[in-house]
Amino acid sequence: MNVIISRSRPSAASPEDSVAEAGLQLIACFCLLLQKLLGNSLLKLEGDDRLDINCTLPLTDQIVLVGSEEGLYALNVIKNSLTHIPGLGSVFQIQIIKEQEKLLMIVGDERALCLVEIKRVKQSLAQSHLPSQTELAPYIFETVKGCHLFAAGRVDNGPCICAAMPNKITILRYNDNLNKYCIRKEIETLEPCSCIHLTSYSIIIGTNKFYEIEMKQYVLEEFLDKNDVSLASAVFAASSHSFPIAILQVASSMQKEEYLLCFHEFGFFVDSYGRRSRTDEIKWxxxxxxxxxxxxxxxxxYFNSLDVIEIQGHSAVGPAVLAHLDIPNPRYLGPAISSGAIYLASSYQSKLRVICCKGSLIRESGELQRTGSSRGSPSKRCPPTYTEHITKRLTSGPGSHDGLHREPSTPHRYREGRTEFRRDKSPARPLDREKSPGRVLDSRRERSPGRFGDSTRLHAGSVRTQLAPVNKVCTRRWSQ
Structure with a gap:
């Protein structure tokens, strides 16, 4: 694994008489940096014991739930033990609904959306030493199958779930009288939804574009503000050759919400009105x-690497820092127990390990620079031992690779909104059409959190369009 730390201002070159000493110090710093970044190796599996892991979720300070093709497991990070929890098939995504003490999951060959009581999971773990454990009895949403992605939270002061299937999204609201989630709206799409974000008053989704759904009357419109001229190039790129991959909330203040919209080639920041909030963009x-x-x-x-980028606040002083690592076949699994960290799965040949990747290293890394680090061939497979790999790469010849290699390209249209979207388990359907998920308003209307219904917030000439119970869409096909 190769580690690169870069800053916007390169440091001065070392004097010629101390090149050897500086090289040894650099190797020592890289090894220390690697240890800081990767943190603990939570799990090592190989051969017949290897699992095909899709996702992880911390359940307690000691237990991490592991969703895999082989079922649901519980990883004890203190004892370094893995326990199977019977009763479920393949698990693709997990989220805790705290107020109901339940787990929301995508499970099984049918990729069904289901709910499982957390107390049942803990009960099964407590009985793991017995000859037979209590099997989980999930509540299956029979009408929500073929699901590849969901998001859950509180919208408009009520629990809400938005689930994405290859040809539609389904919105479920919690009914206090019936004590269960009920389907409130279905919106057909002719492109799979790649990302979902729930705000306090709306749902933002990404298909061929970013759209926002207001939750009082289920009005849908494009999220990006077409009146913001600074977004013209981004809107053109998004409509012609680049597609939404993710929407990430980077500021949670109700007075100033901010999102990072991620496309194939770049990402940029917008506010809650879909207007650019920062002049700079991020290039991948x-x-x-x-x-x-x-x-x-x-x-x-990426295909065989990982970038860690510090997102600075508006008032930050000093350059942002980037850490680059060459990791064999990385797969994002979920947030880690530690703040500012994630869990990754990395596979090589018949071996797999789950590691904790800590972002805080890029501020603790001192004076490490990009210069002098070596890069391997893009076709060369990394060895299974990370420490051996970094030591070998750093001592094999500094400066022998001076540029960024290009990894094997992926299909032009990004098909997987999250790593849990495994297409071999999803209903097959052609994905060559670029369509909008609903009728879009001709003019961008102004919004304020919690005040969608205020007509005084609309731009002049705007109209409000209410979606039919199921919106069928016919828009023109984009040329490839």
């Missing part, structure tokens, strides 16, 4: 596969 070094944000660090996974 390769074709990105997934994004994760753990304040204040952005993690970007």
């Amino acid at each position: 070094s390769r074709v990105p596969l997934s994004f994760a944000y753990r304040e204040p660090y952005l993690f970007v996974t």
